[in-house]
Amino acid sequence: MSNQPPQPPGGPQGNSNNGNSSHPSYTPGPLYNRRSSYASVVAGAGLPDPYLPSSFQSPSPFQAALGGSRLSLPQPSPSSSYPPPNHNTWDHTRNRSVDMAERSMPWHRPSGLSTSAPGDNANARSKGESTGFFIPSYLQGSRYADKLVEEARNRDKIVQDTRSSPYNSAPGSLSTSSSSANLQSRFTSHRGLNHEIVEHAPRPVYPADSSDNSPPPPLPTRFSETDRNPMLELHNDGLVVKLTNPPRRTGDEASSIRADHPIPRMAGVYYYEVKLQGTSRGATSQGYEHGLHLLHLDSSDAFYNSNQGSSNISNNRSMVGIGFSGASATLNRLPGWEPNSWAYHGDDGNIYAARDQGKAYGHKFGKGDTVGCGINFRTKTAFFTRNGVLCGSAFRDIKLDKLYPIIGMKNQNEVVEANFGHKPFIFDIDEYYNKEKAVVMDEVKKANTANLAPPLTEHELIHKLIQQYLSHDxxxxxxxxxxxxxxxxxxxxxxxxxGPADEPRKVIxxxxxxxxxxxxxxxxxxxxxxxxxxxxxxxxxxxxxxxxxxxxxxxxxxxxxxxxxxxxxxxxxxxxxxxxxxxxxxxxxxxxxxxxxxxxxxxxxxxxxxxxxxxxxxxxxxxxxxxxxxxxxxxxxxxxxxxxxxxxxxxxxxxxxxxxxxxxxxxxxxxxxxxxxxxxxxxxxxxxxxxxxxxxxxxxxxxxxxxxxxxxxxxxxxxxxxxxxxxxxxxxxSALEKLVQQTEVMLADLGDDGGPGAFLNLRSDFLRPE
Amino acid sequence: MSTSSASVATPTRSHFSRRVEEVRPSKGDINAVIMDYLLSEGYPDAAQKFASEANLLPELSIETIEHRVEIRNCILAGDIETAIERINDLNPQILDKNSKLHFALLRLQLVEIVKRGDPNNKEDLMKAISFANKQLAPRAKESKEFIEDLEKGMALIIFPRDNLPVTLKPLLDPALRFDIAAQVNEAILLSSGSRREARIKDLIKLRQWSEQKARDMKKAIPARLSLGLNLDDETDDDNMNGDGDAMVT
Incomplete structure (x- = not known):
């Protein structure tokens, strides 16, 4: 396999490694805007080589947005919030105020993934899935995310034991030590905020999974090296898939690939997106223009409302299927057609639930489109999005266990890039998630506590709990x-x-x-x-x-x-x-x-x-x-x-x-x-x-x-x-602690399988809200 | 801790209580919940002591509590007139913007007037009726709910105190004062930009919800889940009689 994406033949040399390109996090970017940055991704993609995905080309789409020239990037300003370079970042968990401030950030990127430029020094990235730890934006602060962070933290602790590195809190000190320079490239970020993920790490309050202390199931992070049709080529740390010279295909033969891990039910909602880069054939200049075209359109929301699937890209369709499947579904056909697989197809816009017969669902999709696939474990439904717009519920009563993100394609040189949550999604999945969470929260708020401890009223119960806690402790x-x-x-x-006030007083x-x-x-x-x-x-x-x-x-x-x-x-x-x-x-x-x-x-x-x-x-x-x-x-x-x-x-x-x-x-x-x-x-x-x-x-x-x-x-x-x-x-x-303990265990029972408990975080939603 | 030992005799029960014990809430979190309650519900003395004993800094200054405590005590004592004055001293917007709360307070005042009065004294009766006319009637037009509430309040005047219809009993219950005092407290908190309900209330709701939900969804939890508050005395011996014996099947 190659972790190193190929240098685009004859591509502009601006792509090769230079001082800045490996540190894309310096863009002391102002506010980040989903839509416009999407547009810039497209623009960036077009620049040197139209068919390779954006992240091949540009160390950071956001840099491209800043005027296109990586050479003229602003230097890190001392006041920018460049993160401490190392695992020391864990220590920032202690800083609650930061924690709170950052929690509201729409997007967090913990550490370097693979947006670095081609030619970036190879040892800055490790192989395969160890490239970086990330929590998708919508899961930030969730129970599951806390567990992931804690586990990563424990792992990190082990690493920390073997090294000792000086702590640099001052932004200016980055270049003073060679070790920090190293780490800098290891922990790159396109937003200069790469440390905030660890800010979310709670103190190790609820050790591991209370059910059996096993580590939480991992998130899919990339496409699998092994679980793929051999015709598919992986690039960019397993985020980009290209279909190479298939032999003459008969009928409905196709090539599919699954992600490296099954979708964790504990997340409650899972979502990933795939961007279709089109086929490379004869695409050079056309693709470039196409990219610009999209840039223009995408920069306005009107695009989504007025032009959806209409003339502009109406003939835009690809034999690509996007969805999820069990581990056993064959990889020689498009997902959805096979047992144990469900998918949305670009060529006809139909959805397929483990059979050849499709059902009309949404628009067709193809080159330039971004299609998202989501599973809601609480409602046992699945949905798709297209260019940031929800297409509606697709499947219901789906089987929930061991489902993998899967994509399949049929055309030679088709290139598809996945986003498993290591960078912002086009669709506002955060909002979707928050709505789901609000549903559960509402239910909780309506709970009737009258029967929790009869004969005590809620008021009396609270007093009793507090009184007992104070005495006990x-x-x-x-x-x-x-x-x-x-x-x-x-x-x-x-x-x-x-009458006299000699009635029995309730003095505790x-x-x-x-x-x-x-x-x-x-x-x-x-x-x-x-x-x-x-x-x-x-x-x-x-x-x-x-x-x-x-x-x-x-x-x-x-x-x-x-x-x-x-x-x-x-x-x-x-x-x-x-x-x-x-x-x-x-x-x-x-x-x-x-x-x-x-x-x-x-x-x-x-x-x-x-x-x-x-x-x-x-x-x-x-x-x-x-x-x-x-x-x-x-x-x-x-x-x-x-x-x-x-x-x-x-x-x-x-x-x-x-x-x-x-x-x-x-x-x-x-x-x-x-x-x-x-x-x-x-x-x-x-x-x-x-x-x-x-x-x-x-x-x-x-x-x-x-x-x-x-x-x-x-x-x-x-x-x-x-x-x-x-x-x-x-x-x-004390009783109050017992109450918290019991609640946490029951929440685990209600959430580990993706049920309503998955949306509640006892600590950050109830004990320490805001 | 996936002990594969053969202690599977009473697997689920011990499993559940073991899991409960493995959860270790941080004292800091619990203390924050306690402090939050003391401050938001207005127990300034305890809050100060707690700040000292637990080494905490309260998030709100103690002084802001005191107004709320005073108002609460007025309401609890049935002195609604003073309470309304104090609320308006603090911020007239609170009641202006919350007609429902304002009406509830005024009606409580009516109830108090009726309670205080001698049912056989015509003057007392007139006082109550005139108050209802002046203060409540003009506002009651706003909603049907208000009218109903007003009618109930007036009915109090008519029925003999020791022979009240069931629907009117709640009006004389001290819980009504508690309830309204809590609403006022919350409104004041909101007006000053503070948060909603005390965290412990949500916490208790979450506990109730998760138990109910776990039973609905047939999760393996003990048939009886004790809160660990032995209601007869203060000692907490839930280790002995706590987590129930039988399993829900």
Missing amino acids: GYTETAKAFANEVAKENDALASNHD EPQEDEDAILRQKIRSAILHGDIEAALRLCDAHYPAVLRKHDLIYFRLRCRKFIEMVRLSTSSTDHPSGPSPLSERRQGKKASRGSGHSYDHHGVFDHQMELDDSTTAPPANGNTGAPTTWDANTGAMDTGAMDTSEDAASLNMPSDAPAVSETDLIEYGTNLRTEWAADPRPEVQRELEGTLALMVYPNPRESSLRELLEDSGRAKLAEDLNSAILVSQGKASS
């Missing part, structure tokens, strides 16, 4: 405040009834729980980075827990080291310097209440009167309501939640003793001695990673900087909290 102060406020609410309700008293308070103390210590205090408390009150969960103990010890590293570097390196936004934001988030005066001994010892104005004295009003209030920053008292210091603060007790290098080395050495013999690979890996922090003069900019983030504290705090709960014979998760 040891947010004792919040639990009290909430109970009081709810009581006040009920008081208000009762106050106006005739939070349980007074020594354990809860202790657990909150321990959590608080960890959240503030005071691992030593947490260990002391644990040792005093729950000695068995750490013995039993020595992995948690080990991680606490590692965390202590990490906190020491943070302390030792914070004095020399102010975090507001080059530290990535994500970390600053993390710091901002987590520093609430940490301020300067954190004192783990004092936190719960101070007594403070509850504020009369907002708190009706509860029965337990004078149990001394321990509070963290005064132990926290003074800002709290003024009610100004938005403290100014937090952005800069790295959630570090500023009066903490400085950590010298000697301390660090000493502690690190002890840590290693203690755990070096542990047989568990994860222990060894984490130990290595932690200790490696020592190597970097500035760990905050190292590839390990992730370890320094506050999120590690939270994770550890929760793990320990759960372990303590279990040791006390209590459920490790």
Whole structure:
């Protein structure tokens, strides 16, 4: 096979590799417009060699749109959002704000596929399907996409282990290291936004597929090298198919090819498009003009309305069939004619459902047309589109398993280019998907929760869930405040009834729980980075827990080291310097209440009167309501939640003793001695990673900087909290978490087969919407 | 974790609860849901404490809650007049643009007037009727629904309190105040550009929907799916009696 498309004979040399052509992502493009860029694809296709697909010719259709000359491309401007070059991009997942901003982008392209110019250095692309990871636009943010991203992320982690690369956050630093230059070509993008796909990676919240932890089924990414009629030639990393010199064909013989993977039902909706480049015969100049012609027409929506299938391209038809089939359908005939295959044919505009007899369906199609094929697994229907217009439902009650995108063709030199979602579609499949999703969402919103937990009303149920969560997880102060406020609410309700207000009030008293308070103390210590205090408390009150969960103990010890590293570097390196936004934001988030005066001994010892104005004295009003209030920053008292210091603060007790290098080395050495013999690979890996922090003069900019983030504290705090709960014979998760867990499992059941659950993402649609 | 062990004795039940346990929602997400509720439904004190205890920054400033809390408490206490004043102080557009809500509030006010009054006192009766005439009748023309609602409100005046027809009972139920208070809260939130309902409400709906749907579609889930809230006491022992025993077949 050849991954390298042939140089067009006699084609303009502008095509050969030059500095810019391998980095098409520099087009600091303004807004992207579907239709016009489609037009430019066509135009680009026409330029040097009319019958080869656009992507053969031009490193990027978008460049072609920018005036046609790749030599005059604008250089990357420092302000353009050129992505960090490497797998470091995963770390941006932490940056929620970016995540949200990018989520609204209509189109995401994660990494380089094959739009690079011919002659692009070959090792920048790997073979076959490993060329790149992408999520089609319409699936962005879906449950399935999250799983794909997470799996890719795990894979990436493995890669990351074997390399260590400097982190370059500044756009200007791209050319400074050879490794980034390399990666640059590996991660090319035509939109200068190639990192955003990873922005969508959720934190590994719902590990793998909850049904059996198997990786999610892959998306079709290209045509198969093996699953094809031998007359078909593959180009451009398997995205372009050309039919070469078939022997004299008899009757309905044809050549077909399937994609590399079956269509994943879990996606809910699947869609791909095919652009017909026509046959090459005698097409040179004509094809060029044809391309321009289309450009002209396509640039206006009117084309779709007024000229659809009319005179302009009315004689435009090809013996091409586009659709889907099972793995067994023969590849010697057009799809649709054979058992187990369904397709839309260009020569007659008919659809064929596994039989020779077609059914009138849509317009004929041919050279220059883009035809799309979609399957809706929820409704078990299939549809086609032509040049961006939906042609209507084609098949219903289709069999759903193991269907492959398939195309077949009959004419010599027919060239067809597929888009499996690695670049924008002509048809607005995003809108289609969103409509489907809205249908399911509406159903959810109409759910009647009255019978979820009788006799509780929804209102009461919510209060109960929250109250139980707060108590369970040891947010004792919040639990009290909430109970009081709810009581006040009920008081208000009762106050106006005739008669004395001595009716039974629905006050949910939070349980007074020594354990809860202790657990909150321990959590608080960890959240503030005071691992030593947490260990002391644990040792005093729950000695068995750490013995039993020595992995948690080990991680606490590692965390202590990490906190020491943070302390030792914070004095020399102010975090507001080059530290990535994500970390600053993390710091901002987590520093609430940490301020300067954190004192783990004092936190719960101070007594403070509850504020009369907002708190009706509860029965337990004078149990001394321990509070963290005064132990926290003074800002709290003024009610100004938005403290100014937090952005800069790295959630570090500023009066903490400085950590010298000697301390660090000493502690690190002890840590290693203690755990070096542990047989568990994860222990060894984490130990290595932690200790490696020592190597970097500035760990905050190292590839390990992730370890320094506050999120590690939270994770550890929760793990320990759960372990303590279990040791006390209590459920490790609260009712609210249980509810989330159950829901996630049921959604998997409802979505893995493409059912309604496929359209819902518990995390991004419900827990963290927007 | 595709353990191929032979523990297939009670495959589906343990399978389901094991899968449930394998899902690990992040505390950050759950905390965000809690904070969202405290802020949007107006529990400023708890929100402040939670911000501190869980190390969170609230997304809304606490002050904006307080107006809403005040208004809510007015409504819950049946002081609709003050509530309407406060709402208009905050933003007169809220009620101007939402005639349905405005009407609902006024009718609640009528109900409160009737409730407060002595049914045998003619003056009290007149007060209620005059309020209905002045405030409700002109607006009722807007829709048939309004007229019906108004009629029900007037019927309250006529029937003896301890012998109300079933259709009128809901008018005296405290839940009506809750309901309207929630609607007002939502309207204020919307007017200030904030989001819709609290996330936890959607979450609960999703839980309900997915269970219902899973049963409809004959998915293998336990016959009874406990919420883990033991309603008799606070302890959560759903590990013991939780995920049901029998399977739906």
